Amino acid sequence: MFVLTSKTGERHYTRTILLCAGRGMTQIQKLDIEGANRYELTNLHYTVTDLSRFKDKRVLISGGGDSAIDWANEMVKWARQVIVVHRRHEFTAHELPVAQMKASAKVMTPYSINCLYGVDNHIDSVALKHSETGVIEQIEVDEVLVNHGFDRDFGDLLKWGLDKEDYGVSVDPRMRTSIPGIFGAGDFITYGSKVRLIAGAFNDAVLAVNSAKLYLDPIAPDMAGVSSHNARFFEKNKAIMQE
Structure with a gap:
């Protein structure tokens, strides 16, 4: 019983x-980096509500699924530069959007976000770690968009x-x-x-x-x-x- x-x-x-x-209960999978939440009210994004915000900016998008790739293809129409980082060589998104993204955005694989650097709760640069070699590369950015899917509770x-x-x-x-x-x-x-x-x-x-x-x-x-x-x-x- x-x-x-x-x-x-x-x-x-x-x-x-x-x-x-x-x-x-689905919850957005947030960036698992200490102190990342302090940038959420400025230029660390998990959703996009206004594409004009990214006009003429350097935008880094982290993720390899459909959402990340679709936003990358939309961002290139607005941003000065779009950089897509993914921890694996292969993307899980559909082939055609991936091909479009590779033709118009800078793609860095296999990389993942290792650290965020900023002043006054605003990200200025991001340290990226190569998933295979462990080499760290730091790049300057204006906006960061994270699309890592959802956690299930x-x-x-x-x-x-x-x-x-x-x-x-x-x-x-x-x-x-x-x-x-x-x-x-x-x-x-x-x-x-x-x-x-x-x-x-x-x-x-x-x-x-x-x-x-x-x-x-x-x-x-x-x-x-x-x-x-x-x-x-x-x-x-x-x-x-x-x-």
């Missing part, structure tokens, strides 16, 4: 739990002791987690043939509910029925059709 306790103190007793936490769910992988909690083909009685569905879980589409999440949920039924009633049929095939609804369905 599981006891679920809410923040208000309510307690719920159950033999099965179905976890459908999606991708969790599942609160205390991951403290339950569930087996997990990089992309979610591990389940078997019947959506069973490593703790008997706990099942999962949707983007919260992962398995070999997982499809991260809403249609796939619906299928996960059906399998999970069927598995929960079998967990509670081991002699129940492996293949669950549907309401339209249930004898209880035969007369009701017949009456509806006659109407």
Whole structure:
């Protein structure tokens, strides 16, 4: 028996739990450098609200995904210079935008931001570290844009002791987690043939509910029925059709 306790103190007793936490609470992945937050109100950006702010400036963009590359391609229309740094040689963004970015911006790979230098909470230059050699290169900049994706926060769910992988909690083909009685569905879980589409999440949920039924009633049929095939609804369905 599981006891679920809410923040208000309510307690719920159950033999099965179905976890459908999606991708969790998403938060912007900020620059993990000591003191970086003091520049957030000046020229360290995680989002862009006004492209004109970057007009005729030297802009450094850190990231290798679609957001970073798309902003780089927009920035070149405004900025004096756009420098894109990425910790790997290969970018994860789509090929065409990457090709456009390489043709119009300065690309530095594999580099990552190592340190920020500034006066009065304003970044003047950035130290970049080569990911393979460790060599540090310092360049002057006017604006810094960081697009490192998002962190996922599942609160205390991951403290339950569930087996997990990089992309979610591990389940078997019947959506069973490593703790008997706990099942999962949707983007919260992962398995070999997982499809991260809403249609796939619906299928996960059906399998999970069927598995929960079998967990509670081991002699129940492996293949669950549907309401339209249930004898209880035969007369009701017949009456509806006659109407």
